[in-house]
Amino acid sequence: MPSLEDHSSSKPREDQEQSIRPEEDSQQGLLFHQVYEWLHHEKTRRQNRKARKAEATSHATNGNESNEEDGVLERPSSNNSNTSESTFSLDKLEKILLQYATNRPRSAMGLPQKQPVKRQSRYRLKGLRRGSASESELTDADGAPPSVEAFLDNTKTLAYTGGATVEENPDSSASVKQAKDAEAWMVFKSEIVRLAHTLQLKGWRRVTAELAGDIEVVRLSGALTNAVYVVGPPKNMPPPKSDSNSLVSRKPPPKLLLRIYGPQVEHLIDRENELQILRRLGKKNIGPRILGIFLNGRFEEYFEARPLTPRELRMPETARQVAKRMRELHDGVELLEEEREGGPMIFKNWDKWVDRCEQVMTWLDKEIQSPQNEAKAALEPWRRRGYVCGVTWDVFRKAVENYRRWLVASSGGTAEIKRQLVFAHNDTQYGNLLRMEPATESPLLLPANEHKQLIVIDFEYSSANTRGLEFANHFTEWCYNYHDEERSWACNNRNYPTSEQQYQFVSTYLTHRPHSTGGPISPLSSPTIHARAPVAVAPLDLDEGSDRPSSQLSQNEQSKESELDAEVRFLMQQTRMWRAMNSAQWVTWGIVQAKVPGMEEGIAEMLAARNGPSENGNGDDTKTPPVDAEIEEDDGDFDYLAYAQDRVMFFWGDLLSLNLIKPEELPAPLLEHVKSRLVAY
Structure with a gap:
């Protein structure tokens, strides 16, 4: 594959792209990511080393360092010179890499094709672009989404208020209920933020646990199988720390779609098969991208629609x-x-x-x-x-x-x-x-x-x-x-x-x-498809002559129309x-x-009477879902x-x-x- 020197040569970029075999594209993208990640790690490591040396110099000035440490600090000029030059070299390498990524096709870098939408538009089809789960977006977009063995309890947050503050009610019982609702939503929001951190959802590391209560969580109506929520970052996000070398985006974290599976869904849907289908669709940019998975739900990218x-x-x-x-x-x-x-x-x-x-x-x-x-x-x-x-x-x-x-x-x-x-x-x-x-x-x-x-x-x-x-x-x-x-x-x-x-x-x-x-x-496509005898169903009662002036059509057009x-x-x-x-x-x-009230208990009794007691003395109710008394x-x-x-x-x-x-x-x-x-x- 071409080296970095090849990239800076005078050979036209079109010729370079034609000389690269398609099977090398993914290898180049992988190598690019590895070099770029090493570069970022190396710059961070050298900045930390520089900070430690500055601290050590301050200690030496006060006469608190040992002779061995003094020996190290006796070479500040040469080391500083080397550090400056190496830092300059790293900056230059970063520019070359970024220029290389800009000039190469996005598909060759393992990145999705950009949508042909003008950058200044506020409707940039954000939901249609398959971003990565990391902060830099320079990862394999086709990889399996992260997952964690955690359960997110939403049984006390099924209302559509989103935990919004309501006007004070003089009724003490109503006030108590409102307080319980607010507490339940606070716990729910904290768990969402914790899950977002664990799954490393893009941008959400900036939402600290202290800010969990300020995130926006609104349940959407109309979803019949699951409970679906839109999760948005706090409106007043503190700006990220100023660092010229940081790759952390200055944009607020993106909105998320949170899907929590319904209690009876295990009888309906094979979730593993569903996730495999969603990954297939994701490779073709069809449907939302799965950002992270937990035991009873998942995070998806949110469409601004x-x-x-x-x-x-x-x-x-x-x-x-x-x-x-x-x-x-x-x-x-x-x-x-x-x-x-x-x-x-x-x-x-x-x-x-x-x-x-x-x-x-x-x-x-x-x-x-x-x-x-x-x-x-x-x-x-x-x-x-x-x-x-x-x-x-x-x-x-x-x-x-x-x-x-x-x-x-x-x-x-x-x-x-x-x-x-x-x-x-x-x-x-x-x-x-x-x-x-x-x-x-x-x-x-x-x-x-x-x-x-x-x-x-x-x-x-x-x-x-x-x-x-x-x-x-x-x-x-x-x-x-x-x-x-x-x-x-x-x-x-x-x-x-x-x-x-x-x-x-x-x-x-x-x-x-x-x-x-x-x-x-x-x-x-089968040539015999129309030769099959028609099935006896009620007539469609269409007006054969409406909107089709066959007399004005050529014989070929009539044939196609027919x-x-x-x-x-x-x-x-x-x-x-x-x-x-x-x-x-x-x-x-x-x-x-x-x-239906009493249904699960009735089914369990019916199965026990039909099958007899199991080894543990209970009826064989393995096919019935557990009754959750906590569900409101x-x-x-x-x-x-x-x-x-x-x-x-x-x-x-x-x-x-x-x-x-x-x-x-x-x-x-x-x-x-x-x-x-x-x-x-």
Whole structure:
């Protein structure tokens, strides 16, 4: 590889870069980091030595030094000269290194490519630049994030006040509660700072333990699986000590996104697999970078952006931008061989969650059937709504399994489904779509880049799935408003996109060219894809002639238009077929996270009676999560059970529309409820 002398030669830089083989780039970056770190260490060591000699000189002047020490101090002139020259040499070496780093491509130095945004803009896409976990940013950006075996307790900080001071209340009991809340938030903030120090999060070493109470911690609403907080540094950070040789940034520490996993999440998400996926996405600059990991959560980089609103999700221009971003994700991340072979993740989720669901639902169904149900219903609304699945669990589970077999057969079999798999997000609800608001000079405002103002976050459920499943999930999210104060769990079917809106979304997806390959990238590359017999589903009821004046098109254009139309309709048909499976998945998701008084104890007793006592004398309740008596449920907690009870109506409606179940097979009250919710979608 070229030496430092090569860098200062007269050979043009373009020629130098061409002469360096790609496989040497990472080696050069590693060597650069090692030399630079040694340089910084050496300068610090010599400064400390100089300070000690100055102190020793002062002692010698007072006659307090020994003869041996005097012998050392008798050579101040030559040593000072050598030190001065060596310090000058180190400074010169540092300039050469920095100049070398400036002239070389950032990729060759192991650094991320700079975003093409003007430096003076206040919206510099800070969240999109993958910085390092150290103070100097000159480390391997692709390395695994630091981790620590620590548990961060947030059970007393689930409110959305962020521990902010409230007006004094004359009520003594309220004052006591406020004091306890303030103390809990103070402890929480101190633990956050301690974790930030341990994980060496960039810039946060400057926030001392004494400043912990001044950091800003605000819980975000809308996150359903975890508790998510934005952590900001104190507003009045003391300036760093003035040192011309220091590499410590003068900027305040960056904001952090703190994610603390929910108590029931171990039944839903494989965290190790999730972190591996996030590292894969990070290498492609997709999604937030993981900064540090602890036992029940993690720190992520914070995006200076805002989440979309439910209304925005349904706006035509936003819908087109989401479609483009979705195409970029599907094409930008290749599936691993084992992911494709494993089949759709939605099937794996059902198989993984169904045992826990059976435990919960067996107990809940028995409660509905118990004589005490009516008396308890006054305080527990879920009892008044009847069976969670509209029928007993065994009937619902059998219906899902029958539908799943039909779905596989109608999709061309397991092998065809695996061929169609893409890397899907699987949770594109409005809260997981952030919008950057760039300044007027930002390239994000260019027409070709406007869709890139959208940032996709929360890849917890990302995995291999079909496009039809991804579209079905996204379209269903049009029906939800998780910020509704009274019915945050309710599905408003009337907001489901019309056939025309679906057609526009899928058409935008198919015609978007993420990599400018010179032609459309068809997800349906098999020449026999359209020869397959169509599945018998309800007609899409599209106006065939609207907005497509075929008489004015050339024969070639008509052919392309016809091909695109066939692909759009195929994916819309796939969306309709996979939608019930999507609903079944989220029904089980709600059941797994449900919180019902006495449920965990009841399940434990039920399992003990079924399995008999274990070796330690207790029932085998290894599959049930521990009951944490210290958890204080927030009044605004999402009602997961109500969500499941409401979402199951979507499932039954689809099975009726697909003629997979006859109306007389459903109980009359359930059938009436389903029909009242059906709309033309």
